[in-house]
Amino acid sequence: MLYLELLLQGIVQGSIYALIALGLTLVYGLLRILHVAHAALFTLGAYLGVIVTNATGSLVLATAVSMVVTGVVGMAVYKLAYEPLLGKPPFIALIASIAMFIASEEIFRIIFGPYGLSYTNPPLQGYYEIFGGFYLKYGEMLVIGLSIVMLSILGWLSGNTRLGVSWRATVTDPSMARAFGINIQNVRYLNFFIGSALAAAAGVLVALLNNLVEPTMGSVASYKALAIIVLGGLGSIRGTLVAAMAIGIIESFGTIYLGHILGRDALAFAFLILVLMVRPQGLLGAK
Amino acid sequence: MAYEITLITSMAISVLFALSLNFITGFCGQISLGHAAFMGVGAYTTAAMMKAGVPFIATIPVAAVLAGCLGVLVGIASLRVRHDFLAITTMGVVFLFVGIVRQQDFLGGEIGISGIQASSFGRIGFMAFCLLLAAAFAVFSLVIKRSWMGFVFDSIADNEDVSRVLGIDVSKYKLIAFVVGTAAAGVAGSLYAQQFRFVGPDSFGFVESVSVLAMVIVGGIGSVWGVAVAAAGLSVMPLMIQFVDDYKILVYSALLFSMMRWAPDGLAGIVNRSVKRIRRRS
Amino acid sequence: MQPVLEVKNVTVRFGGVTAVDNASLTINRGDLIGFVGPNGAGKTTLMRVITGIVKPQEGEVLLEGRSLLGMSINQRIRAGLALAQQIVQPLRAMTLLENVALACGAAKTSNPLVAMRSFDRSAENQRAMELLTRVGLKDAAHSEPSKLPLGYLKRLEVARALALNPKLLLLDEPLAGLNQSEAQSLADLIKTLNADGLTILLIEHNLREVMRICPQVYVQELGRSLAFGPAKEIMARPDVIRAYLGGTVDA
Numbered sequence: 001m002l003y004l005e006l007l008l009q010g011i012v013q014g015s016i017y018a019l020i021a022l023g024l025t026l027v028y029g030l031l032r033i034l035h036v037a038h039a040a041l042f043t044l045g046a047y048l049g050v051i052v053t054n055a056t057g058s059l060v061l062a063t064a065v066s067m068v069v070t071g072v073v074g075m076a077v078y079k080l081a082y083e084p085l086l087g088k089p090p091f092i093a094l095i096a097s098i099a100m101f102i103a104s105e106e107i108f109r110i111i112f113g114p115y116g117l118s119y120t121n122p123p124l125q126g127y128y129e130i131f132g133g134f135y136l137k138y139g140e141m142l143v144i145g146l147s148i149v150m151l152s153i154l155g156w157l158s159g160n161t162r163l164g165v166s167w168r169a170t171v172t173d174p175s176m177a178r179a180f181g182i183n184i185q186n187v188r189y190l191n192f193f194i195g196s197a198l199a200a201a202a203g204v205l206v207a208l209l210n211n212l213v214e215p216t217m218g219s220v221a222s223y224k225a226l227a228i229i230v231l232g233g234l235g236s237i238r239g240t241l242v243a244a245m246a247i248g249i250i251e252s253f254g255t256i257y258l259g260h261i262l263g264r265d266a267l268a269f270a271f272l273i274l275v276l277m278v279r280p281q282g283l284l285g286a287k
Numbered sequence: 288m289a290y291e292i293t294l295i296t297s298m299a300i301s302v303l304f305a306l307s308l309n310f311i312t313g314f315c316g317q318i319s320l321g322h323a324a325f326m327g328v329g330a331y332t333t334a335a336m337m338k339a340g341v342p343f344i345a346t347i348p349v350a351a352v353l354a355g356c357l358g359v360l361v362g363i364a365s366l367r368v369r370h371d372f373l374a375i376t377t378m379g380v381v382f383l384f385v386g387i388v389r390q391q392d393f394l395g396g397e398i399g400i401s402g403i404q405a406s407s408f409g410r411i412g413f414m415a416f417c418l419l420l421a422a423a424f425a426v427f428s429l430v431i432k433r434s435w436m437g438f439v440f441d442s443i444a445d446n447e448d449v450s451r452v453l454g455i456d457v458s459k460y461k462l463i464a465f466v467v468g469t470a471a472a473g474v475a476g477s478l479y480a481q482q483f484r485f486v487g488p489d490s491f492g493f494v495e496s497v498s499v500l501a502m503v504i505v506g507g508i509g510s511v512w513g514v515a516v517a518a519a520g521l522s523v524m525p526l527m528i529q530f531v532d533d534y535k536i537l538v539y540s541a542l543l544f545s546m547m548r549w550a551p552d553g554l555a556g557i558v559n560r561s562v563k564r565i566r567r568r569s
Numbered sequence: 570m571q572p573v574l575e576v577k578n579v580t581v582r583f584g585g586v587t588a589v590d591n592a593s594l595t596i597n598r599g600d601l602i603g604f605v606g607p608n609g610a611g612k613t614t615l616m617r618v619i620t621g622i623v624k625p626q627e628g629e630v631l632l633e634g635r636s637l638l639g640m641s642i643n644q645r646i647r648a649g650l651a652l653a654q655q656i657v658q659p660l661r662a663m664t665l666l667e668n669v670a671l672a673c674g675a676a677k678t679s680n681p682l683v684a685m686r687s688f689d690r691s692a693e694n695q696r697a698m699e700l701l702t703r704v705g706l707k708d709a710a711h712s713e714p715s716k717l718p719l720g721y722l723k724r725l726e727v728a729r730a731l732a733l734n735p736k737l738l739l740l741d742e743p744l745a746g747l748n749q750s751e752a753q754s755l756a757d758l759i760k761t762l763n764a765d766g767l768t769i770l771l772i773e774h775n776l777r778e779v780m781r782i783c784p785q786v787y788v789q790e791l792g793r794s795l796a797f798g799p800a801k802e803i804m805a806r807p808d809v810i811r812a813y814l815g816g817t818v819d820a
Contacts (some may be wrong), residue, residue: 034371081548088380088551090371093319095504096547098497103540110533223378223493230375266386269379273364277377435677435687444672445660452620452654453672454646454733456679463681 005134006252007217012140012209014248015147017075019202020221020226021240022151023195029171029235030191032090034226038199039218040104045070045200046207046217049107050117059123060148063204066170067197074190074196080280101222107147108215116214139208148200154194163190171235224265227272233239233285243283291327292414293482298519299417300478304340305502305518306424306511307471312500313509314428315464316364316444318374321381322499322542325469327491328354329476334400334486343406347477354473355466362465366458369447381496399487406481417478421515425472429510440464444509496515505546507555517554570636572597573737573768574619579628581614581792588614589625590792596737596770601763603783603800604772611792612772620652621645624815633736641648651735653726655742655772659714665725666710669697672732693813697732704728704758720751727758737768744775760771780804788812 020042027035045066052062081100085093124138158164170177170187178184202221207213228247232239247268254267260272275283308322329350336346361380368376382508388394395401408416431437442450450457480486498521506517521539528535550557574596582587589611589740596602608611617623619630621642630637636647646652660668670693671678677687701710704724709717714725723743730738740759744752756778763769763782773779779786779800786803788796790812796803 028371030373034374042304081544084499084548085551091374091500091504091508092547092551094374095497095501096544098501099540099544099547103537103544106537106540110537209448223382226375227379230372234371261390262383263386263389265382269382269386270461273376273379273383276368280372282372292696325813383773433688434685435674435690436681436684438667438671438674438690439678439684441662442660445662447658449658451641451643452652452658453729454643454675454678456643459681 002256006135006256007249008140010249011245012143012251013252013277014245015143016202016206017224017228018151018241018244019147019193019198019205021225021232021244022154022237024225024229025232025235025237025240026171026191026195028229029237030174030188031082031086031093032092033085034090034097035224036094036226037077037081037100037104038195038211038225039222040101041070041074041196042199042203042206042221043104043108043215043218044073044139044203044211045196046113046203046213047117048200049204050119050207050213053123054117054120057121059208063201066200066204070203071193074192074199077196078188078192101218105215105218106229112215114215115214116212116217117272118211119207122208122211125211139205142210143205146201146205150198164269167191218263220240224268227268231272231275231282233282236284238280239282239284244281292410292470294523296410296414296417296478296482297314298522299421300475300482301415301426301499301502301518302415302515302523303417303421303478304472304475305499305506305514306421306428307468307475308499309468309503309506309509309511309514310428310431310471311464311468312503313514314432314440314444315461316440316447317464318370318376318500319361319377319496320493321361321377321379321384321496322472323493323495324381324384325354325358325472326476326479326495327384327388327486327488328357329473330480330486330491331394331400331476332473333477333480334403335394337403337426338400341475343404343408347474350473350477351470352473356473358465358469359468360464362462365461365465369423378493378496381491381493385488385492394507395487397484397488399490403480403483403486405484413481416491417482420474420478425511425515432509432511436460436463487518496556501543501554504551505543505553507553507557510553510555513553513555513558570598572631573600573633574770575629575634576615576619577629577630577631579615579618579625579630581618581623581625583610588792589618589789591628592789592792592794594787594794594797596768597658597765599763600770600785601760601769601783602771603779603786604770604789605774605776605779605786606795609791610683610789612789613741614792615789616772619739620650643745646733647675649736651730651733651737651738652739653730653741653743654721655745657719657722657726659683659722659725661714664711665696665701665706665717665728666697667719668725669728669732670694671698672729673697673700675733697728698730700731703731705754715719719746720755723755724758725760727755731762731767735767736763737770738772740769740773742772742774744778745774752778776804 024035024038027033032038048066048069049062053059081096082093085096124142126138127135128138129135129210158168166182167187167190170182170184228238228243232243250271251264251268255264258267304326308319310319311319332350332353333346337343362369364376365373390398406413439455439460443460447457502518502521503514506514524539525535528538572595576592576594579589579592579651592615592772614623618625632648646740670690673693673696674687675760698710701707704727708722709721714722743755752775760782783800786800788803788809796806796809
């Protein structure tokens with residue numbers, strides 16, 4: 001029973017990690033940038049979700065607004081911050097990204113206050129009894145369901161539409177894609193839009209689970225998501241999804257059984273280092 | 288006066304710490320997002336030993352050796368993973384360090400170790416000692432940079448694979464860089480423990496690792512004087528911009544971003560370019 | 570006399586594909602051997618076996634009787650191999666002179682304790698200048714590689730390899746990407762280096778130049794040694810001609 005519960009908790013956490021980390025992978029696959037500020041977009045998405053829900057009473061509307069606005073902000077981040085840094089050594093963009101992330105935490109704190117915001121009427125707070133004495137929060141079910149739906153839609157789009165195919169071609173081999181007349185710039189914008197929108201969705205979901213958004217809520221996401229995409233093999237979408245689930249589940253079991261030896265974050269990174277020593281290219285990375 | 292002494296001591300420790308990372312990242316081209324872990328090893332070593340009655344001076348070599356040993360381990364890891372994979376591996380090291388320290392009762396667990404005795408130097412003497420060590424490591428860095436070893440480091444930082452084709456034992460040189468850089472970070476940690484008379488797990492985390500990397504990059508990666516100036520400046524900047532009060536972290540991060548955006552080669556780059564421009568005019 | 574390099578019955582398989590199949594090759598002191606073969610002949614793979622990037626499943630590679638297998642690439646270089654790569658890879662932050670001088674100081678480099686105490690580079694710089702002069706790059710010695718055309722960088726690769734005082738120089742398609750006159754003058758340089766006593770294995774697609782400068786050729790087809798001997802004789806053999814004409818068109 002406990003096992004099942006831990007597994008489910010792991011999957012919930014893993015789904016959130018997957019939504020966040022996917023955007024990072026998209027950015028890395030195309031630009032080779034470790035986009036730490038992605039976590040700021042996750043926080044932005046969460047704030048927007050709470051604010052719009054509180055103003056309109058509709059969680060669906062709030063999620064949609066949050067995803068679109070955050071997606072556009074993501075595109076602006078690319079245009080204003082990263083585009084000028086392409087071709088510079090990679091750590092330049094990394095430090096710039098970290099600076100943006102730190103600045104964003106301050107901006108959230110200054111505008112919305114240090115204590116964060118909550119839903120005035122928190123939606124989906126009930127429990128659902130799956131079977132004898134085993135409960136799952138509505139919110140948690142939504143996390144798993146929405147992740148599956150969004151990732152499936154994305155998978156379908158990338159395989160079955162013209163845009164999706166050119167997008168995949170660009171991620172696999174930018175110079176080849178250019179030779180085929182694909183507009184790389186548009187694909188980059190698209191990447192930032194989709195990645196940021198997914199992070200926003202993750203933000204809304206986390207806000208729902210905790211019924212709280214706060215300026216520092218992105219800090220865990222900022223480094224954990226990096227660990228996940230590296231674990232997955234940097235730039236491998238399937239690897240990222242596998243790694244996100246693996247980390248979610250390991251943390252869930254680890255904190256119960258190994259919590260007295262190592263904390264949650266340390267466990268995740270211990271696993272990462274172990275894997276990298278055996279497979280320096282990550283779980284599903286190409287050599 | 289007491290305030291200035293504290294300030295200068297902090298600056299000296301930061302300079303030593305940043306130069307120690309510069310040895311690894313600037314000279315040998317190996318990125319690290321977890322350098323604070325090595326400072327932490329040094330700081331905890333000094334703190335625990337002094338609590339056991341060992342005099343401060345005697346703890347410094349031990350701190351250097353222990354930090355250097357951890358450095359060898361990470362150096363060996365750097366032979367397996369490269370570039371961005373190495374960056375995240377080193378980031379993992381700092382989280383692992385913090386995670387382990389938190390669980391150790393003899394290191395004070397979550398609370399850390401406080402009430403570390405003062406050294407026999409006195410406050411001014413200690414400041415002079417910190418300045419001396421920072422200056423000594425700066426000179427050592429400059430000497431290495433000019434030596435044949437510095438030449439070989441340049442080559443490895445430039446292109447590892449080519450270096451191998453030129454017959455260079457890249458692994459050996461990488462390990463040297465890691466040992467020297469991490470041992471020096473251990474010494475900086477010793478000084479830190481003595482300066483604040485307190486060490487805790489939160490003092491040596493990811494944020495501190497990023498800050499020191501920022502010092503190296505703002506100074507101009509590889510440039511000894513540039514990194515020293517940047518470290519001295521950035522370490523006291525939060526105090527210097529007290530007047531912006533609530534916005535000081537925002538100002539700090541905005542400056543950091545602007546630096547990357549408009550002058551990615553750091554202070555050293557800015558100065559080099561201005562010197563060239565002036566020369567061309569005259 | 571002991572051969573400089575012996576490749577004995579080397580086989581390399583990638584998954585189910587056999588890239589090199591029981592290949593053998595002997596190089597004696599003073600040889601200049603053209604290593605040719607149509608695309609897909611496994612030339613690059615055999616070269617990588619010699620330099621140590623690819624591990625063979627079977628066979629042996631000996632440099633002056635000493636087995637190279639199990640050595641890393643830098644150990645092989647110090648044992649007496651030198652490599653000028655097909656894709657030029659200068660150290661971009663250094664001038665040409667520094668690129669070559671670094672290679673000239675291999676003795677210092679091999680001992681870090683010596684390296685950290687050596688400050689005088691004049692001997693290396695002087696030797697580097699001689700080598701650059703020899704390959705015709707004297708005027709560009711103080712330029713940065715990023716500002717120079719491909720022909721210069723190909724010569725830099727050669728100069729850097731010479732700086733290692735090799736027993737055997739491996740040249741991997743040095744003429745590729747060069748125009749007719751550049752290729753011809755670099756080929757002349759290779760011939761001169763050999764005449765001065767250097768042993769050279771030249772992998773090259775440019776058959777015309779190979780035939781012009783190499784006394785001997787080694788032909789590989791589909792991973793197997795096809796022929797080895799005097800250039801004129803070998804290239805007249807029907808099976809060699811068939812391998813070329815029946816193989817790929819662009820060879």
